[in-house]
Amino acid sequence: MLRPEEQLQLVERDEIDDEDDLFEAIDKLTSHGINAGDVKKLQDAGIYTCNGLMMHTKKSLTGIKGLSEAKVDKICEAAEKIVNYGYITGSGIETSAITEAFGEFRCGKTQLAHTLCVSTQLPTNMRGGNGKVAYIDTEGTFRPDRIVPIAERFGMDAGAVLDNIIYARAYTYEHQYNLLLGLAAKMSEEPFRLLVVDSVIALFRVDFTGRGELAERQQKLAQMLSRLIKIAEEFNVAVYMTNQVIADPGGGVFISDPKKPAGGHVLAHAATIRLMFRKGKGEQRVCKVFDAPNLPEAEAISFPVQLLVYFPISSTNLTTSEF
């Protein structure tokens, strides 16, 4: 069986302009007095960046074979010097954050994922992300041929756009988690700006059934989401994940559409921005900002499906006229 990092298929193409590094590779530690052997130990433990290193407790680092407490202190001190904390400003679906889109079937969640795959690759002066895309598909609905017209619409070379997307299909929740682990290695090597997980919950709903397994499901889901948050922050990528809805019989008779996002509180806490999609009349789709730290609630926007397909990554607050 292929290792997770080998399952993520990447066709090399140097189409993307160089940009300042937004994370620091772990081997930079060697220029701060840490020996290469210890750096190798960190890499073997799955730590590829100084930013990622700083997300580990000293206790967990001393658990790595061959790293004493004194060594870990030195390593952490060096990493803190290297990592330059700061805020990235600009517009777009937020990097270092998780955007969740939920809604019933055929309401456009996957279509938006396809559009983001393209718009992420636009240069920054066109308010794109100028970076590569990783796509984890749990439902088998990614369509490269859908990417082609979207890329052409943006005036981009479709072949080059496709080459900058790495894709993997996940079949179990464990597989999905392992793919995320493999992704860290890829992201430490190349400038990624977007990670799509379509959908984050589907496999959990298949792999865990019944009330008896609910607690375990939520615990595993929390681990997955924590991994996603770390990837978003460590590599400064935007995470776009889709979610399904469940019937909410407790919603009461006065609620016209008693559906709520799946995943419960665990998922609600993990998402920074929550978008609710629903079908409108005919080809219309309605997107509502359900929860966002910087936006007022209840701003509903309607747009035809065709327009949605061209939804740009760069409309910061998803309420602008760009819809």
Ligand SMILES: Nc1ncnc2c1ncn2[C@@H]1O[C@H](COP(=O)(O)OP(=O)(O)OP(=O)(O)O)[C@@H](O)[C@H]1O
């Ligand atoms: N090329 C296209 N141009 C315009 N609309 C399209 C195109 N391809 C598909 N659609 C429309 O997009 C909708 C499908 O949306 P999408 O697959 O994103 O749904 P979804 O929210 O991901 O649903 P699910 O929960 O089943 O995954 C359909 O209504 C379909 O008609």
Ligand SMILES: [Mg+2]
């Ligand atoms: Mg879909």
